[in-house]
Amino acid sequence: MAETITQAPETVNLTIDGKKVTVPKGTLLITAAFQAGADVPYFCHHPRLKPAGACRMCLVRIEKMAKLQTACTVPVSEGMVVDTLSPEVKQAQQGILEFLLINHPLDCPICDRGGECPLQNMTFQYGPGVTRFIDEKRHFPKPVPLNDYVSIDRERCIQCSRCTRFQAEIAGDGALAIESRGNSAVIAPFSLDGFQSHFSGNTVELCPVGALLSRPYRFQSRPWEFHSTDSVCSMCGVGCNIAVQTRTNQLMRVNSRLNEDVNEEWTCDTGKFEQYWVNSEERITTPMIRRASVLKPCSWDEALTAVAEAFSSAAKSSSNTVAGIGSTRTSNEEAYLFQRIFRTALGSNNIDHRMHDFPIRPMETSLAAIGEAKAIVAIGFDPKQYLPVVWLRIYKAISNGNATYAHVSSVDDPAVEAALAVGEGAILLTDDHIASADLDKLTKRAKSAGAKINVLLPDNNSWGAILMGVLPDRLPSLQPVGNGARPKFEALWGGPVPDKPGLATWDILKAGAAGDIRALYVLGSNPVASFPDRDLAASALEKIPFVVVQDLFLSESAQYANVFLPASSFIEKAGTFTNIEGRVQPFGAAIRPVGDSKPDWQILSELYARLGASAPFFGPADIAREIAHSADKNTFAGDRR
């Protein structure tokens, strides 16, 4: 016995409701109880937050202890004997529930949380059938907006402190606090500022009652009415896993979905609240063609035929006169198809997606590793603003591991040197605006120090566009167009692939402005607004005789379109996005394409057929299969990290 204990000092054996369980040392009793199959009710407990023991719902009997104990705060100990089922325990839990309900409004029928409310569920399971409380309930003004996204109904609050603990412990901003005390206690942000946080939406999901509410979702739907689809956030390169919840072919709500490696269970407010553009009335949902200098609705056939004709006739004269500017937001399948069409059907390498030149450099660590770093410096960008969920990892390193952190503007800042002095465990973060020369300098220093550098790209499929080969000089998997990989693709694609690098975005625009481009395909991007030299972009699009823009909205670039092809949003299609780490993550179609719009892959596929492709693709899975076949493992594997 003694021997086994010394060999495995890290586990603890205990008995819960007569069942023996073995758990790692330091496990909280409530976790062990769940492992033993016990159903311990709880509100304030959350495995990612520090134990609070506030709600007292999880009271259980531990043998040899005078009082009932809260399972959510007690670490297990060897030989512990626990009872979660006795009448004494059940009575105590019911007593707590009765307390929680005396002041809680009975407005479940009109409460957004109704149907997915832990308090409602708990009441159903453990609660008293009748109330013994006949006095006046507590009143607060309600609901009170805390910021653009979140409101609070203080009468419903049960003071579990999940929200305040989240803001302090996970978001690291302490933007919410408990104000006042006792029966008057309320959750509140600083009175002059409101709820200033990039992560406020998480509190809505954490709140075990309907106290913290999503303002865009308020009174929009009941949870049992909508359909929930596994998806990936389209708003930045982190690729948080989300559930897209839809009803009547519209987006109702975005909730987070668990992925320990990426977002754990969080999202930023942009991800949760800024994706309602998919419902926008301003979306263009019919194809349009320019007639007498005005864009007029037309049929898909008309539009696609015009595009096919314009591109094939231009390409016939010279494949140098066609070009395509792709997107960092379309799926991998779409990006892949886009470059394949240009390279095979049009014989051109004039494709790109970049709006400026930047070093293409995979992350040297995983996202999760940032949470374990010893020293972190963000150079040239503020992670909280840009890729907010990366900040959560940084804060984790700060709060759990006492990592140092600085956010500086130059590679020469002394904070960089200080972090490098830490050596292994130091992680430098930078974005795609770092100058190559700076990055090279930094790389040398980091290498000798044993530190890691992560160049973080901004968009949900920035890496996908690169790895799918939407680059003038690279085939999928970053294979140079001129090297030995080309024959493999030629065989797969059934035709020659040009071996000279094509034009990059800036060269395409310059050539366009000089009158050297005859047909330009703008897929899901908007050079007139996003290219640094907007005037060049505008004069190029103006000058190019045939411009097709494929998008959801009539963007600035669409003003110059001869044909506008209405694309569907990411929630209307399936596919995969590759996040900043190179992790390929699938997302599903939550609703039907809005109006006459079509998913980008479908538009491209139909165009491809018109350009003479013998085997067009019938769905994203078809394309994905080909990518998986052609790309090397590192390019297209969901479990890369």
Add this chain to the structure above:
Amino acid sequence: MFTVEAKEQLDNIVKKYPTKRAALLPALWLAQEQYDGWLPPEALREVAGYLEMPPAEVEGVATFYTMYNKEKIGKFHIEVCHNIACMVRGADALIDQIGEKLGIGKGETTPDGKFTLSGAECLGACANAPCMMIGAKYFEDLTPEKVDAIVEEYKKK
């Protein structure tokens, strides 16, 4: 705004503790002095900035304690203990008496901003009940006559 001397005082307070945050209660006391007897949100913001804390948390702390005033109060805050030891020795009558004399009720301030009258929980002078405090000063073994005289005296201040 904190005066230069107050800032110096704060620097010295911070030195007494292993963390900056621990200086919060004394810092709020100091702020209350600086801000005319109460803590407007601007004062909380200033303290938060000084102690490098989220202002929401500073507000959470300030609102927890009853002696930090969240609203402007009278120049003289009369707090009469109404807990049980004083209650059974006539505290409620004293509160009424003072209220009548000043023309205000519990929790109110005279229109001239001179007096605020409150009931207080046990002031820790039970053996000398009934008792009250005005500002930092205690008055004990009160009788209606004594109370009259005290209020008169403060009216003159």
Add this chain to the structure above:
Amino acid sequence: MSEQPQILFKYRNVENYNNIDVYMKHEGYAAARKALQMEPDAVIEEIKASGLRGRGGAGFPTHIKWNGIPKNWDKPHYLVINADEGEPGTAKDRELMNKMPHLLVEGCIIAARAIRSNRCYIYIRGEYMEPGQSVRKAIQEAYDKGFLGKNIQGSGFDLDIHVHMGAGSYECGEESALMSSLMGERGMPRHKPPSAPLPVISGVWDSPTIVNNVETVATAAPILNMGGAAYGKIGSGRSLGTKLFTVSGHVNKPANYEFVLGTPIREILETAGGPLNGKPLKFFIPGGSSTPLFPATDKFLDLPLDYETMMANGSMLGSGGLMFFDEGVSVPALMTRLMHFYAHESCGKCTPCREGTNWLTKIHDRIMAGGGRHEDIDLLLDICNNIGGRSFCALGDAAAMPIQGALKYFRHEYEALIPDRSLSSRIYAPLPVAAG
């Protein structure tokens, strides 16, 4: 009447006893000098011999607490003095700090020496600005005379004492909430065993910490002067030594008194001048508002006032707030006031206390207003049972216990307030207007 040795109050009437020179002429700082020459563990041994138990309310043996401090840690150790004195009926620490602050400062030196602490905070409730000034002055005098600071009296021992003022919260007297408050947080309690280590292992700033009541620490000086064993000869059983009692309510001479633990309550009552104006007493509270009351019958007045006897009879010695009430006092009215107090002071962290004290208050208000129902009385008891032992800290228990005591002996007074034909339990409140 028995002889009552005056230990803490020995020099109570000496003029200017709060001045260090006067204090030093009356054995002052002799004990501190002694402690500085002793090994820390030897100081704890003296305290052990004295049988001293915490005077703040829980009565925990002081030497056990002190001994719990790890002996060979490089973390700082903190001594924190609980001068929050918020328990209604208790006003002894205030007198100690006002009139004999050096007793406290000297006690701090002894305690700090025993637990190898170089830093002490005296947490004084916000209302006690005058005692706060008095203690600050004493601390300054002690620094000036070399009893505080570096290398005290050439002993090589350093000690700094800081006064930390609270700001109005009864809960901050609870030792873990006090620690939160000292660290600049809301006065919310912290985890205790089995959820977290004891403060002696991880208290303020995650360091070993001792929290002691003013009176507990102040007693250390006379104990060292007279010898632990001699102090331990006073009193009996496990209630040894003398204790300060605040006698208040309906007595002719309300005041703080020092009595040997185990002195019959009747004797204390008589010392305090007997019932006010001779009016018969109805009941009394033995140890501060949180301790269940006893009827003022011979049976209870004859009880010796000590930890064990109070416990055995269903109450507690608490903090020594002995309150007498005459026939004119309505028990439900008194409890109503008390419930408002507890509801006001509940920190709000845990459900049973936050909601329970509020509910108890509402029912009391309703009963007092003539809206009581017969089932309310059992409901009150049920609520108390659902709070007791289930709240995060002892404030919840402290709110429930007085009601339990009141209903045990004075249920009839509650019943008398309930209208004969009270409404049945099926009262339907008007439907609230649904607002989202």
